[in-house]
Amino acid sequence: MMPSYFFAHGAPSIVLDRNKYTDFLGQFAANTTKPKAIVLFSAHWEQSTQTVSAVDAYSTIYDFGGFQDELYQMTYPAKGERSLSEQIHALFAKNGVQSVLNEERGLDHGAWSILKLLYPNVDIPVVALSVNRYLSNEQQYQIGKALAELREQDILIIGSGGTVHNLRKVKWYEEGIDEWAESFDNWLQSKLEAWDLDALFHYRELAPCAGEAVPTNEHFIPLLLAMGAGDRGRQAKLLHRSYELGNLSLSCWQFN
Template sequence: MMPAYFISHGAPSLVLDEHEYTTFLKSFADSQPKPKAIALFSAHWESRTQTISQVPDAYETIYDFGGFQDELYQMKYPAHGDKELSDEIGRLFKSHGIDSAVNVERGLDHGAWAILKLMYPDADIPVVSLSVNRYLSNEEQYQIGQALAELREKDIMIVGSGGTVHNLRRVDWRAAQAEPWAVAFDRWLEEKLLAWDTEALFQYRAIAPHAVEAVPTSEHFIPLLLAMGAGDRTRQAKLLHRSYQYGTLSLSCWRFD
């Protein structure tokens, strides 16, 4: 069965960086099963109603950031959509009582294309982009992931793209190592993920150390719960990589088998 993944996308410049995390992502395709298609939840697409992309052709590339290298704004990631998969996702949501809508115009934001360009640079795997809704409970986020779990049996890779520690207000562009509070939060998170302790994870903001600093707003954390929910049947979590950039951004990849 195809694993589900949580993959941090870091700063937009990630796709131009050269460090241990980009090396990991560039080798991802060689070390993990190749999917038939990818269903990807991006922290940078927020909507009150769960929305499913259904582009008729190749995606436009969205540059939803400012002040970075000129080269970034020339990059393209012309992956194609997959209408059949979009329709199937809509049916799965409906069967689980989850309201959804279709968007036929929106391109891929950097939460999607930056990591995909490193992992699958040829853009030869169909992609269905999915929104996140920060106004749902953590349990509801997990249930959305659960609703798509059976796609894994059809070689569909479910990806949540975000960041477990994502505090832009405290970024230090010259930092050589992570802030201690960021590491403490991620270590707590690792313990709960490996134990599949959903009760604690759903309450992370109240009980995890330094949760407010690590997760000042929830949209980047939500994709972790979505990907984890997709792994509910087997409940096996594995940390594939973790490092940090700029002191307050975690670069991690979790696999849910």
């Protein structure tokens, strides 16, 4: 069965960077089975109703400003797969999740920046999915769980976001890792590895430095979605964790 994964996407310029995390992402495909299709929840596509892309081919969305000119020339012209979009739509309905299809939206940088590093050949169909910051953490998990059977079809489910993602706290010109960021991530690691859902659903009250690490939850949600997709096996494994800009967490979690 194909695992599900959470990937931090960091800053949009990640596709131009060379560091331990981008090296890890660049080797990912060589160390894993090639999926038949990719289903990706992006922190940068927020909708009040769960939305499922249903396009033939994606445009590239440059939903950021102030970065290198080279970044705005990049594309990731992935193909969609309408039959998979409709299957996801049906799975959501079966599990009590209201959803709609979207036939227009391209891939935002939360999707294409990671995909460009993981699968640069652009030879795997993609279905992009939105997130909703106003649902409970348990509801987020259940949305991911609704798609768990796709893993049996060699379909890769990805949540793209960030566990510690506070742009007001990043340090552009200082070295070192902030203790509060590591403290939160260490707590998170212990709860993920124990599959402690009660603690994870109440991380804001229980986790150290949660307010600093997760000032808004849209980047944290994809972790719960990817974890929910791994509910059948309930095994979590940290494949990589590093930091940039003092506290921006760059991590990858695998859920079996």
